Amino acid sequence: MSDGGVGASDRGALATKASLASQPAWRSRSAWFTLLAVTILGLSIDLGSKAWAFRTVAGEPVELQYDEIAGNPAYRLPWHNGVHALPADLLDFRLVLNHGAVFGLGQQKRGVFIAFTAIAVIAAVGVFGWWTTASARLAHVGIGLVLAGGLGNLYDRLLFGAVRDFLYMTPRWHLPWSLRWPGGSDELFPWVFNVADMLLLAGMAILLLTANRPEAKSAGSTEPGAAANP
Numbered sequence: 001m002s003d004g005g006v007g008a009s010d011r012g013a014l015a016t017k018a019s020l021a022s023q024p025a026w027r028s029r030s031a032w033f034t035l036l037a038v039t040i041l042g043l044s045i046d047l048g049s050k051a052w053a054f055r056t057v058a059g060e061p062v063e064l065q066y067d068e069i070a071g072n073p074a075y076r077l078p079w080h081n082g083v084h085a086l087p088a089d090l091l092d093f094r095l096v097l098n099h100g101a102v103f104g105l106g107q108q109k110r111g112v113f114i115a116f117t118a119i120a121v122i123a124a125v126g127v128f129g130w131w132t133t134a135s136a137r138l139a140h141v142g143i144g145l146v147l148a149g150g151l152g153n154l155y156d157r158l159l160f161g162a163v164r165d166f167l168y169m170t171p172r173w174h175l176p177w178s179l180r181w182p183g184g185s186d187e188l189f190p191w192v193f194n195v196a197d198m199l200l201l202a203g204m205a206i207l208l209l210t211a212n213r214p215e216a217k218s219a220g221s222t223e224p225g226a227a228a229n230p
Contacts, residue, residue: 023133024130025129025130025133025134034140034144035144038148042148046194049194050156054164054166057095062077066160075162089173091169092171097162098162098165098192099163117154121147138209142204143203153197153200163194163196165194169189170187170188175188
């Protein structure tokens with residue numbers, strides 16, 4: 001009696017696992033919860049950290065006006081020393097307005113980046129709903145991080161005309177052997193970035209790691225019929 005009960009329980013668990021492995025994510029409440037929770041949390045941290053930085057780092061709040069910033073590369077923020085955030089010159093807080101993409105790439109392409117980000121957000125939701133299964137939790141986390149980062153920077157471009165950056169790594173470190181980046185800088189890491197950029201990179205890294213996971217094979221091997229046979 002006990003062996004039969006255990007067998008039935010195992011078959012039920014395997015059937016549930018197989019169902020999750022084949023069910024599209026858009027039909028799963030738990031998958032939507034994971035996606036939305038990661039997106040909302042990441043977006044809140046990004047926007048909150050930007051608001052904090054532009055309120056405190058310069059010594060007084062920096063007010064940003066869309067009409068003065070959008071399409072105006074000559075706009076300059078108030079001069080400020082910045083804040084030493086970590087010892088050994090590992091990180092400073094320094095306010096920068098970025099008219100380009102991640103790490104300042106592609107300056108003065110605001111309209112292109114707005115359109116690209118909007119398309120990317122729609123594509124990410126499509127990938128979540130129709131190209132992942134209900135059991136692909138790690139992929140859903142990655143997509144949520146990408147959405148949070150994309151929406152955070154899109155918010156800035158729409159509201160302020162540029163992206164608010166403030167994280168400056170290794171500010172007083174320099175490249176060895178008199179090397180220089182293509183732009184001429186000899187700093188070890190000359191780019192100023194924000195939390196949204198980190199979320200985007202982390203999300204893409206997770207998606208790359210999960211892209212080739214053998215979910216379909218795992219689902220096939222856990223079907224109830226297959227599992228019942230020794």
